[in-house]
Amino acid sequence: MKRLFSYLLLLLTTTAYSADSAVFLQYHHVSEHTPRSTSVTPDQLQQHLDYLDDNGFSVKSIVDVVDSIRDGKPLPDKTIVITFDDAFKDIYENAFPLLKEKGYPFTIFVAIGPVDKNYHQYLSWEQLREMGQRGATIANHSITHSHMVVKHPGETQQQWVNRNRDEIQKTEARIKQQTGQSVKLFAWPFGEANPELRQLLVSMGYVGFGQQSGVVGSLSDFTLLPRYPMAADYAEMRGFRTKVNSLPLPIAKQRPDSAMVRDDNLKPSLTLELAEGDFQKNQLKCYASNAGEVPVKWLDDKKTRFSTVTPNNLPVGRSRYNCTAPSMDGRHYYWYSHQWLRLNKDGTAID
Known part of the structure; x- marks a missing residue:
């Protein structure tokens, strides 16, 4: 009944969208030496954070924002959530010091396979624990970062569903074992999902995030929430200003x-x-x-x-x-x- 009342109130007002929406930003690399298509430079990230700081934005925890929007609770105007995908080491080296200086919470969606294998380009569990103790949310991005919509040769529909369920569950258990966190937030690798996988996520009690642009609001699909990708030309300040000040087009x-x-x-x-x-x-x-x-x-x-x-x-x-x-x-x-x-x-x- 509470959610129904919140929904009806939303339809009857024109100001509710700004009070129960948030812009989610998606980063990968923060480096001058990684592929431009998935990178911002440290200077660009500094410009982004300074703009948020200088213009009255509220950078909030992803858990608090998701819970508030789902439950119809108001958020501060100009609410922002900062996320990083894949757990690259340059997040710790180049982004963490800037975020720590601002006191901004942030989220790392971790694909745990490269972390467990100690790949040089990726974060360690020790670094993830340190960031988790300083305001980072550590969330689920699968084990292998594979194309989850694709079936393996000879795989039945049920085997495909079970394999993806198992990968999500194992990732969540490993994150909890290493960091103590289990927030049940999942970022789809490559932003790819289909209706069957989205229904699987619902049955497991997770919220899902894509890589399509847009703003999260009360009418958003919580199996595939939008985030603005920040990389290459999409990270330039002119576009950044437009995106962080945007609102959700209300799709019924x-x-x-x-x-x-x-x-x-x-x-x-x-x-x-x-x-x-x-x-x-x-x-x-x-x-x-x-x-x-x-x-x-x-x-x-x-x-x-x-x-x-x-x-x-x-x-x-x-x-x-x-x-x-x-x-x-x-x-x-x-x-x-x-x-x-x-x-x-x-x-x-x-x-």
Whole structure:
């Protein structure tokens, strides 16, 4: 009943979105010597943190923010969550000192295989424990960081589900053994998930995180929460300022509810139904990662439902449709992103 009341209140107000939403940032490497496509430099991270500090943002614990949004509890305006994926050593060397100086909590989603094998490029359990004692949340990113949507040769559906369940459970147990933490937050490797895996996560009591851009709000899918990837050109300050000041485009329904691209439909249409919000519907625009701006087709007179589609076949790998609309005062963007995943002909995925 409490959640129903919170949902109804959300629909009846135009200010609730800013009070129960948060921007989640996703980093990988923090280094000048790692691949640019997955890296920010230490100077860039310093600029990001200084901007948050100088402009009244509240950097909060991931557990507190997720719990608050799910339970309908208010958050400070301009709430930010900082996350890192994969557990690279440069997080400890280059990011941890900056975060510690600011007193900012952060999260590391750990793929435990390279950590257990003491790979040179990865954090050690000792370093993870130290950061955990200084405000870091240590969370689940699988053992192998494999493409979880892909079945092994000869594997049945149930064997595939059981294998993924086992990997998540073993990772969580290892993190708890080494750090004492078990928060049941899971970041999908490569941001890839399908409906069956998302349902598995629900049955296990986990919250899931993707790699599609957007803002987490009360209408978000808690099996695949959005995060803004921070790397390469996406980490430049102009874009950073826009993203950390953005709000969740309130999506009441979407079709399809899957990332998977079928071979007989390589130009998939996305249909979205909007809840009420303080945004300019006439200025809503959508973009496909393989085509730039794409048409928005309104499906009703009140402009509550629309569809969008790319004119080009989606390539093998991951693609996105992003839809944004400016707020009524023009100071913020409302943002939503849907990730697509097209597999190779043999059912494998690409990194």
